[in-house]
Amino acid sequence: MPDPEGDDVISYLPSRPIPPIDSPDLPAVDIDIPNIDEDEDDELPPAYTPHRTGPASFEDDTDPSSTVHCTSPVAGKPLVQYALMLDAGSTGSRIHVYKLHNCASSPALEWEVFRQTRPGLSSYSGRPAEAAESLDELMDEALRVVPEQLRGCTPVAVKATAGLRLLGQAESAEILQAVEQRLRTRYPFQVVEDGVVIMEGKDEGVYAWITANYLLGTIGSSALPSHSTYAVLDLGGASTQIVFEPSFSTPDSALEEGDHKYTLHFSGRTHTLYQHSYLGYGLMQARRHVHNLVGFMWDFGKDGGRGLAELEEVGNPCLSKGTRRIVELEVDERTNVTMLGADVGSFEGCNRIVELVMAKDAICHVKPCAFNGVYQPSILDTFPKGGILVLSYFYDRITPLLPPLASEHTPRTLPIAAIADLATRVCAGPASWAENFAHLGEEVLDELAGRPEWCLDLTFQHALLRLGYEFGPKREIRTEKKVDDVELGWALGATIAMLDGDLECSI
Template identity: 30%
Template structure:
């Protein structure tokens, strides 16, 4: 305290009379008054530091889209005897189990943090936190380190959600989908190496060779199907009637359990995958059509060619008066319709594209069909379904909405007509569903995101010895 008073006295001679007069008055301050003013100064400095450093870092996450699910009643999992779980390895006295799944998609990266509860009966899903950032990891092909950094905020979210005492026992995986598949092995490997280096800085349980990788297209379809089948109760009941049709940015997947031997006998062998899930043996019809995701399809139908440097794309699948700027694979394109653009000419192009590769699945008619991802987004944009609840449609609804969008073009949604027409053609001309076939269009079931994340979490927990 004496040092502070001494400094104040020594400054008197250097200051103006008014300022000197003020400081002179401070000679009469008591020790308590000086202490009080020091506390005020410290508080002010702390406030400034809070504004300068902490607030900006919080704002850095403002572009992260967030969804959190907390079960009113724990969702029942497939029956897993608690005797098959190593209590000491899992958590000791704590009955909670966590899994962190990172989805490096073609249009964005997402984190799923799942919380399960181990009881004397079945394992239960209690909570899911889902958040995403854009753009996708594949957009950083020219800057792998920056690409890895785009994942950091998702890992930080997982770090905040998983209790510190459980983090070393919580398995984590990052699986990339069509975006990285389309990049090519060399470029994708460099990106994934940087991601592995980043995840090593975190305390989570990581198998570096298997848990940071490009996902097989078939697994993407299987895990999505498992998520839907489990959440609807189809898997637990053994009905095996759910079919999952996913439409991502770079690929499209179909997965279901065939009930007819004819289906097993007439499809390519690599479309059938035998596997065991929760001690159930399954023969799944599953296939991923790489290059038939919505964004890849747009690019091709607009006349795009990755081998050529193009700045302009034109197509009969855009209304004649539409001119827009569209970015694909990190490259901006000027896109526009043609003078001869029409609904019929576009449908002819789309139908030919679909039938080049998509296999007819006649048995699909008899299944309970769920469509999601971009199917859901387009249905919401065209006001076919409620944005919160999803809904049931018939296949022909996509065709009708496409005609309406083509007749009433919007500069804000220039691709809506093309997207809807492709979805109709994929279902009708590709898989050969009838126009009146019902499909359920969803984003969530019981507030859980419909994606391959939950299915991947099951495998992750199994591989790490948490469940069997």
């Protein structure tokens, strides 16, 4: 996913020395990371990826109204089921057209058609009718794909993200009402009850968990008992989410009640999930917090703080050595300063700053806590060996620095400690890039030069996993954008949840 802000303010430093970040001194950080290194003999779950058979796309499907997987469905279900999910994001709207079959107890995905359009619904402030009409291009694609005789039994839902909420309750409600009205009157599909809504953050994380575990074969009728479910960690720009299925070894221990608890009934099984969305701990917000903290300490070290001058040069260990970036700070007032990696950029120095931002020592009202005072069951005790899937900015920052996979079906895995190693090499600057990443191509080197904060990004991701969530350094993570050519994210999970409800057909 692309950065919400540009990274194009970059040049190499002049030869004159820049004062080190040690002036002023950084405060010592006394934070104990629990000793949660796994035993090397512990067997980690296999990186399992099921492969779908049959037609892989709409273009390959010679009979979109039938299926090659069986001739009769489970009782009470149609043989073939289509479903439409519209993602109304802040920058654009997208439609996912899914074809599934009901040959087993839970619907099985055959293929997906995806299309998007810009701008998003929130761009039509005060023009609800135009907002609704902007989705016609997407719905016309659904008409092209879904066979005519199956449209009356095809559910459709629209889930808007937080961008629409920024317009205010009244205005966003008008747009959603106009969208629902147009879908009901213009198209033959079935708008589900409460199907045109602004999605809550907790639902987004849980739906992403359903998508990932469904595609990886750990939930649903094809799930094998030997495969535990994956934890899913999604890192966006403004917030980060964690969802996993904890297990408790004693009858008197259980997941505390609260908004973090989510009970999912799917394919004859009940999954009790822990979920939390940390607003303010997305990657772009983490950058902002780190820069402001560095600016504050730099200013405070000069006569106790006199304010930062416009474009004043500030040493920042979270920028790669030999790079610079103009950054807007919010210390006393908004000021543009020139952040310099100079000779101070390093993983170790940046990690000291990031540890302060993580607020590991915040008051914990319900124990145990992860960070920022938020309750979370102990990973070591309740999720010691399950797989971990990291998405979005994790994928965007880690995968360009890894060697190509042996095949498209090879899972992309690495130990968490490898992120610290990547961060060390990235933070060390251009000479290190040439030594460690030149074999990946000029495009990677150019991208590193264009993103001085890649050092910060990787350091924050490592701290989030190790210090924040308390995963051990040897713990394997998996990062993907797609599984079996289906995009990971909340849309498929929301669709599966929608199909699990009572659907009405209009014939």
